Amino acid sequence: MKKTLAMLLSLTLCVGLFAGCSSSGSEESAAPSGSPSTETSAEPAGNEETSTLSGTVNLNGSTSVENVILTLGEAFMEANPDVTVNYDPTGSGTGINAALEGTCDLGLASRDLDEEETAQGLTSTVFALDGIAIIVNSENSVSDLTIEQIAGLATGEITNWSEVGGIDAPVVLIGREAGSGTRDGFESITGTEDACVYTQELTSTGAVIQAVAGNPNAFGYASLSAVEGQDGVKAISVNGVAPSEETVLDGSYQVQRNFNFVYMADAELSDAAQAFMEYAVSADAADLVAGAGAVPVA
Structure with missing residues (x-):
């Protein structure tokens, strides 16, 4: 029986992004609640136009998303030389609070936000069903x-x-x-x-x-x-x-129900966090999401 516990993923390889990913993080590229964006995604190396990402993506929240997040995190880091994806499986409520308080890059919630949470400025992007x-x-x-x-x-x-x-x-x-x-x-x-x-x-x-x-x-x-x-x-x-x-x-x-990334609507995500979110909802990640037991949105 798998135990859910805090997990650190750390692999480094190369990355190639669709054009436009390197400067992501604006409101324009963040999908609204329930409407994932698939315009840009992280791809394996091979494109002529490439941009190197670096830094750490801290994810906090739902334990139900563990299989999907670990699978996506590993693939994303294999495609990115200098990015580390951390996942802390604390539960949806804790993940939402972490996003609200700014103690993580992306909260993870296996439920939709309620009116009180959206009134505080939170929004979400569905990355799997x-x-x-x-x-x-x-x-x-x-x-x-x-x-x-x-x-x-x-x-x-x-x-x-x-x-x-x-x-x-x-x-x-x-x-x-x-x-x-x-x-x-x-x-x-x-x-x-x-x-x-x-x-x-x-x-x-x-x-x-x-x-x-x-x-x-x-x-x-x-x-x-x-x-x-x-x-x-x-x-x-x-x-x-x-x-x-x-x-x-x-x-x-x-x-x-939906599996959601949660973040402040007016916050500018780091390039690495934005690219990871866009990768997770892209067609490139669909087979990985399905292989992890969830239903892809792309």
């Missing part, structure tokens, strides 16, 4: 639930698995801590904000998966990219639709 898998223990016979049934299980309206076609056993909900983007996404989509009855509230996606795997009566939620290939749990269908890249992209799988 993610399905939130509803997971049960692999011994659980339940394989499909409606949104209404999931809400009932989460709020305690449904207390026994036999009420939704399972065995006669109590329902145990395991989820994330307050401020988690995954929790926010799950509760907002199921309409259970401030109403869920948690047996455990854990501080990482991996911990939720592990806890559900260890309790045959448990269910919870986790990023789809983190669930694939994990022993002891299974992702169930929702309203008859199984979670997958295809069903998230076409919208038929209802329990999904």
Whole structure:
């Protein structure tokens, strides 16, 4: 089981950017909330027009984006000789605060900003889509639930698995801590904000998966990219639709959310941070995002 922890990526190679990347950092090149820009991106060396980036890109926030961010960070540093990408997996709420306070270059959030946060000057750029898998223990016979049934299980309206076609056993909900983007996404989509009855509230996606795997009566939620290939749990269908890249992209799988970069709208990002964000939403990075278990936006 992968543990989420602070990770430092450090590789150095060469870079070539699309024309215009070297002077990025203006409001004109930063995409508005929910609308990623793909006009410029970091490319492997080989273009005639090249510009050398240097410095450090500090990323702070969501643990759900770990696979995607580590994959993108490694590829970006392989293409850039003097850039280090640091990723601190602290949770979406902490990442948003870090962006607000200016203690990181880009915050990472697996939920959208709320009105209060945007009123403080924050904006966001979507760099991937993610399905939130509803997971049960692999011994659980339940394989499909409606949104209404999931809400009932989460709020305690449904207390026994036999009420939704399972065995006669109590329902145990395991989820994330307050401020988690995954929790926010799950509760907002199921309409259970401030109403869920948690047996455990854990501080990482991996911990939720592990806890559900260890309790045959448990269910919870986790990023789809983190669930694939994990022993002891299974992702169930929702309203008859199984979670997958295809069903998230076409919208038929209802329990999904955005992975966002968060930053101050009026702040000028460093050249390295701007180039990394543009690379992450570009077509050049699409295969890497998909390979990391999320759905690319380009």
